[in-house]
Amino acid sequence: MGEKSPYDPSKPITRPLFPTRVDTIVHTEKGSVHCICPATGVQRDLAFQGFEADRDTLKYRCPAAAFGLECEGRERCHQAGGVMPGDDGRIVRISLADHDRRIFVPTPYGSPSWERGDNRRSALERINNRIDNSFGFERHFIRGLAKMQTRVGLALAVMMAMALGHVNAGRLEQMRSLVQPIPATG
Incomplete structure (x- = not known):
């Protein structure tokens, strides 16, 4: 003991x-x-x-x-x-055929190429999250592939237009923001 x-x-x-x-x-x-x-x-x-x-x-x-x-x-x-x-x-x-594919993959964990792929995946996750939550596609009542593709395309166009608007207005730090903060008064 x-x-x-x-x-x-x-x-x-x-x-x-x-x-x-x-x-x-x-x-x-x-x-x-x-x-x-x-x-x-x-x-x-x-x-x-x-x-x-x-x-x-x-x-x-x-x-x-x-x-x-x-x-x-x-x-x-x-x-x-x-x-x-x-x-x-x-x-x-x-x-790779003889070992667990969850452990050994063609791009090893932590390598520079793995880091690049993970950064791309993270950026796409943020975009998908914004489409689902901010634009309301998480709970929708849209039926039909053509209608869904049109609405998602419009949502992406709105995101790009808002980013362009922030850049043109000189607000580079808000380029990825969907909402403009209320300016402080006082």
């Missing part, structure tokens, strides 16, 4: 990438891939090398080889993985 749990909430939970073999490669639930040095126990992020569309795999490279780091357990790591690395060090390929 009184033993402390080994769980540390400040550290992410890692799982073996290849659970059927003893290896030094682990991953988190967000899809980041790490190696654990068998000599020192230091955990390092593998260097992401891109998505190989022809193989449908994510390609990662040994951080010691990619970044020129010293790794005491390099040889033991290669033996554990059963690989004979070339000049580029150990290469790890993650087949």
